[in-house]
Amino acid sequence: MRNKIFYQDTKYAFYYDYIFFEIYRPIFFSCKDQNNQLYLTTLCDDRKEFRWIMVKTSENQLIDIMKNKLTMYEVYVNTDKWWIIKEKHGIKKCKIYTKEQVNELDFPTKRGYFDADKDELKDYLSHIQNEKEYHMEKVKRDFCINCRKETDIVWGKAERTTNIKGVPFDYLETVAICKECGQEMNPHGLIDLNIKELEEQYQKTYGNK
Numbered sequence: 001m002r003n004k005i006f007y008q009d010t011k012y013a014f015y016y017d018y019i020f021f022e023i024y025r026p027i028f029f030s031c032k033d034q035n036n037q038l039y040l041t042t043l044c045d046d047r048k049e050f051r052w053i054m055v056k057t058s059e060n061q062l063i064d065i066m067k068n069k070l071t072m073y074e075v076y077v078n079t080d081k082w083w084i085i086k087e088k089h090g091i092k093k094c095k096i097y098t099k100e101q102v103n104e105l106d107f108p109t110k111r112g113y114f115d116a117d118k119d120e121l122k123d124y125l126s127h128i129q130n131e132k133e134y135h136m137e138k139v140k141r142d143f144c145i146n147c148r149k150e151t152d153i154v155w156g157k158a159e160r161t162t163n164i165k166g167v168p169f170d171y172l173e174t175v176a177i178c179k180e181c182g183q184e185m186n187p188h189g190l191i192d193l194n195i196k197e198l199e200e201q202y203q204k205t206y207g208n209k
């Protein structure tokens, strides 16, 4: 799925990120642009033409939608910019709509909750984790505090032990190593990833409590 193009022209490029619901074709899915911005995308018409409506979103919003804390409608209504993609005779076109141009009938139904089950949520969370690792490991160089200059990164996993509620817990953590001196590096975003990794592995061992 990674890098599979949903839409592209000279101005925009949207890649499929995650498909939440499909019947023959994706109905409700997320896309990303080149800057890794997430968009919620729904197919709103498939009669005379195909029409999709997209709005900016975040991973947290998508998780809230899956947990029924937020409706898709709320995401669509609480913004001021909509990307409308139309496909007719195999040709897709994209245009940004403003509040004056957009038709609320294109939004998902007002009180429609997504009602994801446990497995669907779990699958989405592991997708987010994979995305994080993927984008992290694309970072090839960073400043090494030991070499006092920018050097190449070697990515790997390290075994760690930490104390949680007074009990030692072993887990695997993603690490970035300086290729020149072997010093561990700390590129932007790695700490967040490490916290997630620990949390996930702890949950896997001890469940939700």
Ligand SMILES: [Zn+2]
Pocket (backbone or CB within 6 Å): 144, 145, 146, 147, 148, 151, 178, 179, 180, 181, 182, 183
């Ligand atoms: Zn170094």
